[in-house]
Amino acid sequence: MTDAAGPARPELSLLVPLYNEEENLEPLLDRIQEEMARLGRSYEVVLVDDGSGDGTVAGLKRAVAQRPHLRVVLLRRNSGQTAALAAAIEHSRGAVLVPLDGDLQNDPADIPKLVSKLDEGFDVASGWRRHRRDPFFTRILPSKIANGLISLISGVKLHDYGCTLKAYRREVLAPVVLLGEMHRFIPILATWQGARVAEVEVTHHPRVAGKSKYGLGRTLKVVLDLLTIKFMGSFLTKPIYAFGGAGVGLWLLSALLAAYTLWQKLAYGVWVHNNPLLLVGIFIALVGMQLIMMGLLGELLIRIYFASSGTTPYVIREVLESERMGTAP
Numbered sequence: 357m358t359d360a361a362g363p364a365r366p367e368l369s370l371l372v373p374l375y376n377e378e379e380n381l382e383p384l385l386d387r388i389q390e391e392m393a394r395l396g397r398s399y400e401v402v403l404v405d406d407g408s409g410d411g412t413v414a415g416l417k418r419a420v421a422q423r424p425h426l427r428v429v430l431l432r433r434n435s436g437q438t439a440a441l442a443a444a445i446e447h448s449r450g451a452v453l454v455p456l457d458g459d460l461q462n463d464p465a466d467i468p469k470l471v472s473k474l475d476e477g478f479d480v481a482s483g484w485r486r487h488r489r490d491p492f493f494t495r496i497l498p499s500k501i502a503n504g505l506i507s508l509i510s511g512v513k514l515h516d517y518g519c520t521l522k523a524y525r526r527e528v529l530a531p532v533v534l535l536g537e538m539h540r541f542i543p544i545l546a547t548w549q550g551a552r553v554a555e556v557e558v559t560h561h562p563r564v565a566g567k568s569k570y571g572l573g574r575t576l577k578v579v580l581d582l583l584t585i586k587f588m589g590s591f592l593t594k595p596i597y598a599f600g601g602a603g604v605g606l607w608l609l610s611a612l613l614a615a616y617t618l619w620q621k622l623a624y625g626v627w628v629h630n631n632p633l634l635l636v637g638i639f640i641a642l643v644g645m646q647l648i649m650m651g652l653l654g655e656l657l658i659r660i661y662f663a664s665s666g667t668t669p670y671v672i673r674e675v676l677e678s679e680r681m682g683t684a685p
C-alpha cells in the first residue's frame with residue numbers, strides 16, 4: 357500500500373483494470389462520477405492500464421488531468437486482469453475496496469447496495485450477476501458449472517464467483533496473494549480467514565464497445581486455480597499430511613499386494629516370477645516413497661515461506677489487554 361501524499365484516506369477505492377477499453381473509459385468515468393455524487397461518500401478511483409495497445413493510455417492521461425479523485429497506474433505490459441487488480445489494490449488507500457470491470461458491464465449504480473452490506477457488518481459483499489448478459493455456450497454455461505464446482509469444493513456457497521463487482525474491507529485482502537485468475541476466489545480465501553461474506557444481486561449489461569478478452573479457455577485456468585487454493589487452504593501449514601498420508605496409503609497397499617503374492621504361492625504354488633502383482637506392489641511402494649519425500653520437501657519450503665514472507669499461520673481479529681500490565685501491582 358502506498359501512502360502517497362494527499363488528503364485523509366477516502367472511504368471508498370474503486371479499482372478498475374483496463375485493457376484496450378478506449379471507447380469505454382469516458383462513459384465509465386461519467387457513470388462513476390454520477391453515482392458517487394449521489395452516494396456522497398469520499399472516494400478515489402484507481403485506474404490500472406494493463407498494457408493496452410489502443411488509446412486507453414492517452415485517454416487516462418487526459419482524464420487524470422481533467423477529473424478529480426483519479427489515480428492512474430500504467431503497467432509496462434499486459435499482465436492479466438488479476439495482476440492489474442493487485443496493482444490497483446497496492447495503489448489504493450480507501451478503507452473499502454470495490455473492483456469493477458472497465459467495460460461498463462458492471463453498473464456503478466450497484467455500488468451503494470454493496471457498500472451498505474458492509475455497513476451491516478459483513479466483510480465482503482459479492483456481486484451476483486443473476487441475469488448475466490454474455491454468450492451462453494462459451495461463457496454462461498461453463499461459468500455455471502465452474503461455480504457449482506467451486507462452491508462444492510470450497511464449502512463457500514455463492515452463485516457467482518466470477519463477478520468482478522464486489523466490495524471488501526481492506527483488512528480481508530491483506531493476507532491474500534493474487535496470482536493467475538485468483539481474484540474470483542477472494543471471497544473464499546476471506547471466508548477461510550474468518551470473514552463474513554454476503555451476496556448481493558447486481559445488474560449486468562452486455563458489452564457495447566470493445567471486445568471481451570476471454571473465451572472458454574479461462575474455465576480450465578479457473579479449475580486449476582481452484583485446485584491450488586484448495587490445497588493451500590487445507591495443507592499450507594502441513595504439506596506432509598497430504599503427501600505423507602498418500603505415501604503411507606500406497607505403502608499399505610503394496611504390503612497387501614506382497615502378502616497376497618505370498619499367499620498365492622503357499623496356497624496355489626504360483627511362483628513370484630509368474631505373478632505380476634508383486635511388481636505392481638514394488639512400483640506402488642516406490643511411488644509412495646517419492647510422495648513422502650515430496651511431503652518433506654514441502655515442509656522445508658513452507659518453513660522458508662513463513663520465515664521470508666512474515667505471514668503467520670493464524671489470523672488475529674483483535675488483541676485485548678487489561679489496562680494494568682506487567683509488574684505494576
Ligand code: UDP
Pocket residue numbers: 372373374375376377406434435436437440456457458459461567568569570
Ligand atoms: N482486463 C485486463 N487485462 C486483461 C484482460 C482484461 O485488465 O488481460 C480487463 C478488461 O479491460 C475489463 C476487465 O478486465 O475491464 C474484464 O475483462 P472482459 O470484459 O474482457 O471480461 P468478461 O467481462 O468478458 O468476463
Ligand code: MG
Pocket residue numbers: 457459461563568
Ligand atoms: Mg466484460
